[in-house]
Amino acid sequence: MWLDLRDIIEMPGKSKGFETVLDPEALLAPSITRFTAPLRAVGRVDNTAGLLNLRAEMPVSMVYVCDRCGVEFPVSRLFEAQVPLAADAEDGDDGELYPLDGDGVDVDDVISASFLLDTDMKCLCRPDCLGLCPRCGKNLNEGPCGCETERDPRFAVLEQLLDKNL
Numbered sequence: 001m002w003l004d005l006r007d008i009i010e011m012p013g014k015s016k017g018f019e020t021v022l023d024p025e026a027l028l029a030p031s032i033t034r035f036t037a038p039l040r041a042v043g044r045v046d047n048t049a050g051l052l053n054l055r056a057e058m059p060v061s062m063v064y065v066c067d068r069c070g071v072e073f074p075v076s077r078l079f080e081a082q083v084p085l086a087a088d089a090e091d092g093d094d095g096e097l098y099p100l101d102g103d104g105v106d107v108d109d110v111i112s113a114s115f116l117l118d119t120d121m122k123c124l125c126r127p128d129c130l131g132l133c134p135r136c137g138k139n140l141n142e143g144p145c146g147c148e149t150e151r152d153p154r155f156a157v158l159e160q161l162l163d164k165n166l
């Protein structure tokens with residue numbers, strides 16, 4: 001949603017509120033499989049002594065996929081964005097300020113860019129996730145798979161060779 005900032009851009013002390021619903025496709029980081037509730041963000045742009053700053057809050061309910069074992073698990077969090085905006089195009093060149101689009105800004109774009117920066121590209125279902133057995137593919141969080149006791153004879157030969165080299 002494009003937010004017109006003409007009435008606050010030159011007016012220090014002024015603010016403009018907004019409410020928008022984001023397109024989930026724009027927020028899909030590799031670690032997220034889907035969102036389970038609409039992405040409704042409420043926020044405002046403040047002109048503080050001539051500097052524009054966007055703040056927004058967005059409750060996010062989503063399903064993450066564990067990078068190690070592939071199990072999906074739900075996560076809910078309140079995402080808070082705080083993004084300084086460039087009042088003119090030249091200020092936007094250094095990358096620290098989000099550039100305006102004409103006399104306004106696309107608040108959906110600002111919030112999704114901030115969300116993606118803030119979201120881990122990899123995540124685990126729990127810090128000590130054991131992952132999958134590389135041989136049989138069983139999820140080792142659910143218990144041992146038995147590969148350790150029933151060794152494939154071909155692997156036993158290989159291990160003997162490796163032992164000799166140690």
Ligand SMILES: [Zn+2]
Nearest residue numbers: 066069125129
């Ligand atoms: Zn896991």
Ligand SMILES: [Zn+2]
Nearest residue numbers: 133136145147
């Ligand atoms: Zn196994």
